[in-house]
Amino acid sequence: MQSPSHELGPPHEAMFLILPYLHLFELLSITQVCKSFRDALHHDILPWLNIIVDKPLNSRFSDDFLVKIMAKAKGRLRIIAMKNCFRITNDGLLPVITSNPHINKLYLQGCTSLTIEGVIGAVKLLTKANHRLKILAISGIYNVKIEDFQTLCHLMGINQMQMKNRKKNYYNTRCELYVFKQESDQPSIDVDICPKCGEIREVFDCPRDSCNTRIQQQRQQQNQVLMECRGCFLCVPRCEECG
Numbered sequence: 001m002q003s004p005s006h007e008l009g010p011p012h013e014a015m016f017l018i019l020p021y022l023h024l025f026e027l028l029s030i031t032q033v034c035k036s037f038r039d040a041l042h043h044d045i046l047p048w049l050n051i052i053v054d055k056p057l058n059s060r061f062s063d064d065f066l067v068k069i070m071a072k073a074k075g076r077l078r079i080i081a082m083k084n085c086f087r088i089t090n091d092g093l094l095p096v097i098t099s100n101p102h103i104n105k106l107y108l109q110g111c112t113s114l115t116i117e118g119v120i121g122a123v124k125l126l127t128k129a130n131h132r133l134k135i136l137a138i139s140g141i142y143n144v145k146i147e148d149f150q151t152l153c154h155l156m157g158i159n160q161m162q163m164k165n166r167k168k169n170y171y172n173t174r175c176e177l178y179v180f181k182q183e184s185d186q187p188s189i190d191v192d193i194c195p196k197c198g199e200i201r202e203v204f205d206c207p208r209d210s211c212n213t214r215i216q217q218q219r220q221q222q223n224q225v226l227m228e229c230r231g232c233f234l235c236v237p238r239c240e241e242c243g
Contacts, residue, residue, distance in 0.1 A: 022047065024069065025057040048072040050079040061085045063092025070096045077103050084110035084140075090118030097122045104133060109190070110140035116148045120155075127155045137190040144200040146193060158188050171204040171238035194232040201232035207242065 022030070027047055031038040041047060051069060053061050066088055070077060077100035082088060088111050097103065103126055108114060119138055126133045133156055138144065153163070166187050192203040206229030229236060 023052040023054055025054070028057075045072070045074060045076065049076055051077065051081065052079075053082045053085055055084075058083060058085045060087075062087045063089055066092045067095060070100065073100065075099055075101075079103065079105040079107075081105070081107035082109075082111055083107065086110070086112045089113045090115060090121070093118060093122055094125075097125045101125065101128070101131065104131075105135040106133060107135070107137040108141065109137050112140060112142060114141055116141060116144045120148060120151055123152055123155045127157075132157065135186055135188060139190050139202040144191065146198075146200065149191065149193065149200045152189060156188060163192065168205040168207075169203065170207050171233065172207075172240060172242060194235060196231040196235040199232065199234075201234070203230060203232055204236070204238055205230050206236075 027041065031041050048069075051073075061082070066085075070080070077096075080096070080103060093108075093114060106122065106126065108119065116138075119136075119141060123133060123136065136152065136156065138152075153159075169187065190202055191200050193199075194201055194203050208229070211229050
């Protein structure tokens, strides 16, 4: 009877099926488990094509770390999702965008050290040679003017009719970093011109049926004075539970 071998083999193939769905913090944790896991992730490019940076890594995520991690995709990045990564600046983002021109979803919510000029520069790079940036999320970035918003919409090919007919946005179901959801569930750009204050922020609709019915009736009567409960969070405070 042969004695069982104590040598460690390669990871089970099932592991490679779940790796692309893990956030960056989880991927980095796996590399610390054992040498075989570390080597498997080092040689597999698929988990690094969609990078999601959320808690608890976001507060420590710097420009140098960003460039180092994104290099693992070898120029084939598809999705960058960073939430509240306040240490990321234009100097870190733009080199990554330049090296990965096929990114089609860019989430930068709450990355307050980025400037709108840097975001526009990134979008220009991602919309060259007929490439289309499908989703852009920039809520929380400061000093976005109406002219900047219009420039982003022009670069992404978003017209006024598309903005008007886009899906309702409710505060209690607002989009997080769920980048594998159906694209139809997400707006092409997550900000809009607030109808109450005129600022460029994330704008939420009223979920009450009575409000929607009243607005439709006013429109049918061609009444131009529409008292909509639609606006940014500063203009219309919302409930976390019902919106």
